[in-house]
Amino acid sequence: MTIVPTAPGAAVLRAAERIPTPALLLDLDAVSATVGALRDDLACLGDPVLLFALKANRFPPLLRHLAGLGVGADAASPAEWRAARDAGMSPVSVTGPGLTGADLASMAREGALVDVDGLDQLRALTRAPDPPAEIGLRLRVPVAEADRTAGRRLSRFGVDPASPELHRLLAGTGTRVTRLHVHSGEIGTPRRAERLAAALAACTRVFPEVRELNLGGGFTALYADRRRAREAWERVAAGLAGAQVRVLLEPGMLLTALAGFLVVSLRSVDAHPDLGRCATADASGWNLFTWGRPRVVARMPERGGTPEPHLIAGVTCYENDVLAEEVTLPPLREGDRLVFNAAGAYTASMARDLHGWGRPREVAVGGSGGGGV
Known part of the structure; x- marks a missing residue:
């Protein structure tokens, strides 16, 4: 049981038949359905704020569509901040180790929720012109087991909430901490969600002016089983019972991955002694599929024949x-079209350009925010 679409809809298939290839099609109606279903699941948390993680996809029609659904943004760079602002997304949460103090101060003046990632960044922020009186803190927490490298247990991001230097800096500037933020890879299990919420709740005793708790993102694995995801949110709600805080969440891949489709045309199809039939597409898996391995969900035109194994090469x-x-x-055959799923997140935003083939065009399908076909 899932909340994301498992196959392309009729509008996507119609567009895939006629659009010049290669192309990335994003089904805005599927995005709307996923946002609605996620909000249903999160009802036990009151009225949590959804912040779309722009690292997953910065396609302007998508961002405008999400803004129309009342979804805010999670930004980690000046480019992402500008994309969210220009799309009208609100609120916008900003955190990232590469942001300067001047960056954060400027964004805060324009209404961003800024969360400091480290002590040097905090020092730089307090030295910037007109620094904010209220900030959030990203806390250093253990990383998800699947994301650990070189034996590292703790995330490289965030601050230690018990650091004497942190509290000295805050006291010396009079800066108030009103938000706490964690993000440590895929949450994955109800138990991990519960523990993250408990850690944040415990830290509110150290920072009594906190009004918002941001649990970050990484919900895609959790939503492999929607019942398990609902259990996770119920555990989080129980752990925060009685706390006077607003909950913020940062879904990215969950909202858009399976709403996106890559359409390619085949340049050639040749027999190969080791690979069976080797078909060369007009796009590159190396350039586009950095974090995933989408599968073929449609072929155009449909025709009969005995099924054979194919390698679809870039x-x-x-x-x-x-x-x-x-x-x-x-x-x-040469000229056939194939449609791949799971191309709506970390495809265009992470695309490489080996040989200069360029990026696929991006097209929105459905929705009412403009940019659709």
Whole structure:
């Protein structure tokens, strides 16, 4: 049981038949449905604030559509901040280790919720012209087990809430901490969600002026089973019972990954002694599929024939440029189109450009915010 679409809708398939390729199609109606379902699941938390993580996708029609749904933004760079602001998203939470004190002060003056990531950043912020009187703090927490590298247990991001230097700096400037923020990779299980909420709740005793708790993002694995996700939110709600705080959440991939589709045309299809039939597409898996391995969900035109294994190779000269392996389909031909799912997050935003083939065009399908087909 999931809250995200599992197959392209009719509007996506109609667009995929006629659009010049390669192209990334984003189904805005699917995004709306996912946002609505997520809000239903989060009802036990009162009225939590959703902040879309812009690192997943900065496509302006998408951001305008999310703004129309009342979804805010999580930004980690000046470019992401400008994209959220220009799309009318509100509120916008800003945190990131590369932001200067001047960056954060400027964004705060324009209404951003700024969360400090480290002590040096805090020092720089307090030295900036017209620093904010109220800030948030990103707290250093253990990283998810799947994200640990080189034996590191604690995240490299955030501050230690018990640091004497942190409290000295805050006292010396009179800066008030009104928000606490954690993000440590995929939450994954109800137990991890419960522990993160408990850690934040405990820290409110150290920072009694806190009015907002931001649990970050990383909910995609959790939503492999919607019942388990609902259990997680119920545990979080129980852990925060009685606390006078607003909850903020930062979904990214969950909202858009399966609402996005890559459409490619095949440049050639050749027999290969090791690979079966090797089809070369007009896009590159190496350039586009950095964090995922989408699968083929549609083929155009449909035709019969005995299914055979195919390797769908990318357009570059890199030996391991592959869009999909061992795809069993009736024999493909030059000029056929394929539609891949799971291309709505971390595809365009992380795209490389080996050989200068360029990025696929991005097109919004459905919705009412403009930019659709």
